[in-house]
Amino acid sequence: MNMPVDYMVETFVTLANTPSPTGNTAKVTAWVKAELERLGISCTMTNKGAVLATIKGKNDSRHRLLTAHVDTLGAMVKEIKSNGRLKLAMIGGFNWNAVEGEYCQIETSDGRIYTGTILTTKASVHVYSRESGKMERTEEVMEVRIDEKVRNREEVLALGIRVGDFVSFDPRVTVTESGFIKSRHLDDKASVAILLGVVKQLQETGEQLPFTTHLLISNNEEIGYGGNSNIPENTVEYLAVDMGAIGEGLNTDEFCVSICAKDSSGPYHYGMRKHLVKLAEENGLNYQVDIYPFYNSDASTALRAGYDIIHGLIGPGVDASHSHERTHKEAFENTARLIMAYLRSGQVE
Incomplete structure (x- = not known):
C-alpha cells in the first residue's frame, strides 16, 4: 500500500509555517478545513475553534474518532x-x-x-x-x-x-535529502498532515470504511483540553494521533510508528493496543510499543471528561520533543499505513 508521503510532508511544511500557538489558531484551522473540503470531506467548526469532519461508513451505529492537534507551543x-x-x-x-x-x-x-x-x-x-x-x-x-x-x-x-x-x-522547517524533517511543532502538525494524507488516499481509492469515522483536529491540546468535547454520539473507539517520544529507556525512534501502552494518565485500552500491534505486524510495519512518563493525550483527556470510549494513542517517532524536533519520512509512512489499516479493520474487542 503506497501512501502519499510527499503530499504529507508538503502539507506539514505549510502547517508548520502557519503560526498557531494555543489560543491563536484560527488561521491554521481555516486552512485545514479548506484542505479537507478540497479533498471532498465536509467539515464544521466547533465553538472552541476545532475542525470536525465525518466520513460515512457501512456501520453507522458504532463510530470511530481520530484526533490530532494543530495548536503549538x-x-x-x-x-x-x-x-x-x-x-x-x-x-x-x-x-x-x-x-x-x-x-x-x-x-x-x-x-x-x-x-x-x-x-x-x-x-x-x-x-x-x-x-x-x-x-x-x-x-x-x-x-x-x-x-x-x-x-x-x-x-x-x-x-x-x-x-x-x-x-x-520560528519553526525553521528543513527537509533533508536523506529524508529527515527538522522543525519545531512536529508535535503535532506532523500527525495532522498524516491524517490529511490518509484522507487523500481514501478519497482517491473511493472505498467505504466499515465504520463511520470522525476526524477532530483539535486546537487546545498543549494546554490540556483539546479533544474532550465535540465527540459525536455513537463514538466507541477514540484514537489520538500524536507524536511518539524518543529518549533514554524508550524503544521509539525517528523511523517507526509508536504505539503507546501507558503515559502519565495511565494505561491505554489494552484491547485497542493489542489490535494496533496486530495490525502493525500483519502489515509489516516498523513499530514500537512504549511507555511515556511525562505525556498526556487528547484521548486520555476525553476519558477524564467522562466519555465511555475505547482509547488509544499512536504517532510518528519525534526526537527532542518540545525542543528542536526531528523525524523521518519513514515515520510518516509507517504511521499513515497503521492508520489506514486501523480504519479498514473490524471493531476493537
Whole structure:
C-alpha cells in the first residue's frame, strides 16, 4: 500500500509555517478545513475553534474518532519592559533554554506582525562572561529583542504591541535529502498532515470504511483540553494521533510508528493496543510499543471528561520533543499505513 508521503510532508511544511500557538489558531484551522473540503470531506467548526469532519461508513451505529492537534507551543507578551524589550509568559510546557536564541514573531490584536529574537537579559559573553552561562533560564531572565527602533516602553506601545499579544516561534522547517524533517511543532502538525494524507488516499481509492469515522483536529491540546468535547454520539473507539517520544529507556525512534501502552494518565485500552500491534505486524510495519512518563493525550483527556470510549494513542517517532524536533519520512509512512489499516479493520474487542 503506497501512501502519499510527499503530499504529507508538503502539507506539514505549510502547517508548520502557519503560526498557531494555543489560543491563536484560527488561521491554521481555516486552512485545514479548506484542505479537507478540497479533498471532498465536509467539515464544521466547533465553538472552541476545532475542525470536525465525518466520513460515512457501512456501520453507522458504532463510530470511530481520530484526533490530532494543530495548536503549538508559544508565548504571550507578559510585560513591556522599560528598556523596550518584552517579558514572556509560556503557552504550553517547554524549557526556556529550548527557545533561547530563537527568532519569533509578535502578532498584535489588530493583526500587525513584528519579528524579534528570544534572548537572556545577559546574552553577551563580552559583557557578562561569568554570569551568562551560569544563570538559570527562567521567565524572569528571558526577553524578546524586537526588530524595530525601540528603546523604551513608550516606543513599543506606539507599535501597537500590548500585554496579551501572541508570540510564535520560528519553526525553521528543513527537509533533508536523506529524508529527515527538522522543525519545531512536529508535535503535532506532523500527525495532522498524516491524517490529511490518509484522507487523500481514501478519497482517491473511493472505498467505504466499515465504520463511520470522525476526524477532530483539535486546537487546545498543549494546554490540556483539546479533544474532550465535540465527540459525536455513537463514538466507541477514540484514537489520538500524536507524536511518539524518543529518549533514554524508550524503544521509539525517528523511523517507526509508536504505539503507546501507558503515559502519565495511565494505561491505554489494552484491547485497542493489542489490535494496533496486530495490525502493525500483519502489515509489516516498523513499530514500537512504549511507555511515556511525562505525556498526556487528547484521548486520555476525553476519558477524564467522562466519555465511555475505547482509547488509544499512536504517532510518528519525534526526537527532542518540545525542543528542536526531528523525524523521518519513514515515520510518516509507517504511521499513515497503521492508520489506514486501523480504519479498514473490524471493531476493537
